[in-house]
Amino acid sequence: VVPYAEDNLAPFHRAERRFRLAGRELVIRQNWRELGVAAVVWDAAVVLGEYLEREVVLTDRTVVELGAGTGLTGMVAALQGAQVTITEREMALTSLRRNVESNIPPGTTHHPVLVQELTWGQNLHLYPTTFQYVIGADIIYIKETFQDLLKTLEHLSNCDTVVFLGCKIRYERDTNFLKMMEEKFEVKEVHFDQRRDIRVYKARLRSCTGL
Secondary structure (H helix, E strand, O other): OOOOOOOOOOOHHOEEEEEEEEEEEEEEEEHHHHHHHHHOOHHHHHHHHHHHHHOOOOOOOEEEEOOOOOOHHHHHHHHHHOOOEEEEEEEHHHHHHHHHHHHOOOOOOOOEEEEEEEOOOOOOHHOOOOOOOEEEOOOOOOOOHHHHHHHHHHHHHOOOOOOEEEEEEOOOHHHHHHHHHHEEEEEEEEEEEOOEEEEEEEEEEEEEEEE
16 A cells, blocks of 8 residues: 555665664665555655654663564664564565664664564554654554554553654544544644655553543
């Protein structure tokens, strides 16, 4: 599934793309032909990474990234000193792991970066509920995954957890997911990148906020 067919897809066909984030040049290998949306860099990943670098202190914080794709946003968090677990479905793990290992070799960051399989809604008991941050970039676009995504966000969150989602709102269903999320989380927009039409949302469990 291509989240937005109307956009210029040319950047996705490049074998690699370069980004200057968290004080380093990150070289991301892409594989659109074989893995599609899971192996290219979406604007939301860049915007969320920029936002985290600019606005959030992540030193020694625990972070999990959902639907990481190439892992760009999770790598930015790791380079900021966070203890990061980057997750994806099994089919995209080899590509993800290659990008993480080539950009953040052992010893580069204060904490080692973990790359693990996570299919939303499945085997959640294998993941702790102690993460301080849950992040995701452009993970809201397939309606059939919404219930499992929400279930996963709830499982990974506790009263100290902050969720950051970088989103390009393309369809009504995307807005519908945010409405679903608001039943369980207090959600607010904290940043809008007008040039790239990307919004960053911050969320916390409603049961912990009293709202």
